[in-house]
Amino acid sequence: MTELRPIDAVLLMSFGGPEQPDEVLPFLQNVTRGRGIPDERLVEVGEHYYGFGGKSPINDQNKDLLKLLEAELASREIDVPIYWGNRNWTPYLIDKLREMHAAGHRRILGLTTSAYSSYSSCRQYREDFGMALETLAAEGIDLEIDKIRQYYNHPGFADAQVDSVTRALDELGADDRARLVFVTHSIPDPMQAASARTTPGYLAQHEALAQLVAEQVAERTGVERRWDLVFCSRSGAPGSPWLEPDINDHLEELADAGETSGVVVVPIGFISDHMEVKFDLDTEAKATAAGLGLPFVRAASVSTHPAFISGLCDLVEERAAQLRGETPAMPSVTPLRAEGPGSGACSAGCCLGRVLKPVRPQWAES
Ligand SMILES: CC1=C(CCC(=O)O)c2cc3nc(cc4[nH]c(cc5[nH]c(cc1n2)c(C)c5CCC(=O)O)c(CCC(=O)O)c4C)C(CCC(=O)O)=C3C
Numbered sequence: 001m002t003e004l005r006p007i008d009a010v011l012l013m014s015f016g017g018p019e020q021p022d023e024v025l026p027f028l029q030n031v032t033r034g035r036g037i038p039d040e041r042l043v044e045v046g047e048h049y050y051g052f053g054g055k056s057p058i059n060d061q062n063k064d065l066l067k068l069l070e071a072e073l074a075s076r077e078i079d080v081p082i083y084w085g086n087r088n089w090t091p092y093l094i095d096k097l098r099e100m101h102a103a104g105h106r107r108i109l110g111l112t113t114s115a116y117s118s119y120s121s122c123r124q125y126r127e128d129f130g131m132a133l134e135t136l137a138a139e140g141i142d143l144e145i146d147k148i149r150q151y152y153n154h155p156g157f158a159d160a161q162v163d164s165v166t167r168a169l170d171e172l173g174a175d176d177r178a179r180l181v182f183v184t185h186s187i188p189d190p191m192q193a194a195s196a197r198t199t200p201g202y203l204a205q206h207e208a209l210a211q212l213v214a215e216q217v218a219e220r221t222g223v224e225r226r227w228d229l230v231f232c233s234r235s236g237a238p239g240s241p242w243l244e245p246d247i248n249d250h251l252e253e254l255a256d257a258g259e260t261s262g263v264v265v266v267p268i269g270f271i272s273d274h275m276e277v278k279f280d281l282d283t284e285a286k287a288t289a290a291g292l293g294l295p296f297v298r299a300a301s302v303s304t305h306p307a308f309i310s311g312l313c314d315l316v317e318e319r320a321a322q323l324r325g326e327t328p329a330m331p332s333v334t335p336l337r338a339e340g341p342g343s344g345a346c347s348a349g350c351c352l353g354r355v356l357k358p359v360r361p362q363w364a365e366s
């Protein structure tokens, strides 16, 4: 059997989403508690969910991911159970941790469903862990949780993107005036600044990966295409600065400039086709492009791509080796500096939110 010591269970840790219409509102309240999101925005986002029957696609995608991870680990003869827990909806993290403890697990490795550094995508998950462990400790339940590094620069993530962009270009019937439009979730400027404190930061990480994917796709197709990094799903108060441009504004600019024959929209910031992808890209941005007469194909997210699944399992093995005191190779496809102590994830003081909360793992400041 291959070694995963000291880890005795893996936890797929995700955002969560509603399963039916009456869960939409309480889910949105969970997500936005204390976040200062205007009511109008909540109503609007609620409509996105109701438009899809009140069910987020994210849970089924996580169930599929879990099965594929189980199969890949089994094929590597790694005998470790995988559980699934969420921040904002059932199955909630804390319930899953109780279940894991009751099953005898003590050293858990978190595998989070977000690839980049930012409060939302890294530190907040570490706070979820930290706060759950404090609650459990008060009940006399002792557990330790670590997590894999942020993996935007892992070859498995990059290879899957290159593959799906190449396929999308085929589907578009792209000529050399077609353009790659990489899209990620917008975040507030202060959240971006906090992410860049001890890592290259959310924005630079996306730029580095987009650049690399564009280069590798150019090598594969023999055509160098222009590319942009744009944003979707802005929320917050209208006056507060968030990362721009919005994808819809960007498509209008491309159409106005008249030099683009079509776009492949690449959801580089999302690991699966959850609501932002289904609504903001496949519904809204697609309609914008249609209105502009701009041919539009959305590239597949990495979701179940074999290179991505295999990469995630490599990351699990890498972190376990680090926890044993070994120094495994930490493959990275981008030239950015390594991030954070040991794990390559955000370090202790990175991506701070507005309130200081307990975090796990609790790495020393680098
Ligand atoms: C960087 C990032 C990721 C990617 C990394 C990761 O995956 O973690 C992500 C993922 C997701 N975000 C999701 C849903 C929502 N995010 C919201 C709000 C916000 N997201 C933010 C950022 C991110 N979000 C931010 C800065 C806010 C403002 C509030 C705040 O400052 O924290 C809101 C409230 C309404 C609104 O404001 O839009 C909802 C409903 C879902 C589930 C989708 C589904 O159901 O399929 C997923 C996977």
Ligand SMILES: [Fe+2]
Pocket: 185
């Ligand atoms: Fe979000």
